[in-house]
Amino acid sequence: MADSDIPGLIAEMGKRARAAAVQLAGMTSDAKRGALLSAAAAIRADSESIVAANARDMASAQASGLSGALLDRLRLDAARVESTAAGVEAVAGLDDPVGRTIDRVERPNGLVLSRIRIPIGVIGIIYESRPNVTADAGALAAMSGNAAILRGGSEAIHSNRAIHAALARGLAAGGMPPAAVQLVPVTDRAAVGAMLTAEGLIDMVVPRGGKSLVARVQAEARVPVLAHLDGLCHTYIDRAANPAMAQSLALNAKMRRTGICGATETLLIDRAFADPTPVLAALADAGCELRGDGEVRAIEPRTCPAACEDWDTEYLDSILSVKLVDGADAAIAHIAAHGSHHTDAIVTEDAATAERFLAQVDSAIVMWNASTQFADGGEFGLGAEIGISTGRLHARGPVALEGLTTYKWVVRGTGQARP
Structure with a gap:
């Protein structure tokens, strides 16, 4: 035609x-x-x-x-x-x-x-x-x-x-x-x-x-x-996160299915979190390419250097940008600067910090202690979805x-x- x-x-x-x-x-x-x-x-x-x-x-x-x-x-x-x-x-x-x-x-x-x-x-x-x-x-x-x-x-x-x-x-x-x-x-x-x-x-x-x-x-x-x-989704691991939960959710949020819009593309970790080493090692062991600065590479040597554009990239692949931040306020600020208002999650046992994150992050879906991969109409009980409006x-x-x-x-x- x-x-x-x-x-x-x-x-x-x-x-x-x-x-x-x-x-x-x-x-x-x-x-x-x-x-x-x-x-x-x-x-x-x-x-x-x-x-x-x-x-x-x-x-x-x-x-x-x-x-x-x-x-x-x-x-x-x-x-x-x-x-x-x-x-x-x-x-x-x-x-x-x-x-x-x-x-x-x-x-x-x-x-x-x-x-x-x-x-x-x-x-x-x-x-x-x-x-x-x-x-x-x-x-x-x-x-x-x-x-x-x-x-x-x-x-x-x-x-x-x-x-x-x-x-x-x-x-x-x-x-x-x-x-x-x-x-x-x-x-x-x-x-x-x-x-x-x-x-x-x-x-x-x-x-x-x-x-x-x-x-x-x-x-x-x-x-x-x-x-x-685009689904430029973040998972933030707070200083009060349960370490086992943090590792499980970070791995699932990124690697369950990397090509869906609810896949986490940036992992933010509080510098005061107990030990990020097992979290990053589990991701790298699963075949995820990590990208971060020198601070992150010192924790996990398999991490590749991050470029400025990594914080604004929806990879839809086994690639994850990682950044250490000074607490929830810094994580919220990073998400505001680089997110797409799709889905962002916090992992923490501190209810007050979680509620502040849920209130201040301006995304269509905000989560507490859950994988961003749940960003799906079927999982929300809505049946199929025509899309996720941001x-x-x-x-x-x-x-x-x-x-x-x-x-x-x-x-x-x-x-x-x-x-």
Whole structure:
């Protein structure tokens, strides 16, 4: 397809999505749940073909030199396809926010005012690498009464098409309009630009990817953006941390899965902490490349010298920057200067210090004595997530069903005229 045809393609998809959104907004919760369960069954039925399609993407990605962490994001096997189908079922089991009364008040003149949750309308989701997002985003949009236009990354094109085919077939069999969840059929980057300028057709865009994608979306968008920025997450080990817990959490927060946005990228350690040697040794023994200054290298000789940019880098790999700081206030200041407002954690047995950290660190998710790898909608009981919003407006943290709704005022009167 020529570049000149792509705006027309997106416009046509937007029109179909708008018509589908009207129908979705009128569906009952039970009807939406039934359609999602049908979609989950269709994904399971197509497991072999989805894995085969993913093998084509994996071969291309390996040939192009994609990093190990990004290959892990891309890879699908039977277990991950089952997890994807289970994620769709989990969304079906969530409480439907649409139609929920947020609050209600009766005015002195007798007017009854209510705020009611409603779908946003048509949501464009632009994402990279992870093919499971095709199902997660589609399921969340459909359950919250929104039509979705999905634009996945070129590296996962065959996987995305296979998952979308199963998802769409199942949703339609369950009674949803065929255009409820559409996948942009081209990989041309012009499709992203067309989505970002589709005013009146797309109500909100959700970018889910690296810095370059999010920067482009924020620079070019003419429709509202719910930004999922990079996960430059920190774990701070306080002087009052339990040493065994500190070692366990630091290792898990970095090495459980290095390619997810909740992976810790910088480890801050209080200079007054009892002994950082076992913590750093455990990380190095696990294959993590440590980067720090001379002070850190004196503790763990396998540490590489850190550059200024290390404190501002989301590695998404087995690399961790390490810095010693003078207490919680210094850790909070470092996070304010270098963090991405995603997820930051403190390890300490001092409740007062923990509460100060939780109050003063300005991130969407702050944690006490827990691994940053818990920064996930499923772990929060929200089912799948469409992303983790690091902004301040509308939704913050894991964005699931409620984050994909807005509200309207409903006013009921008995003939009141304003004097």
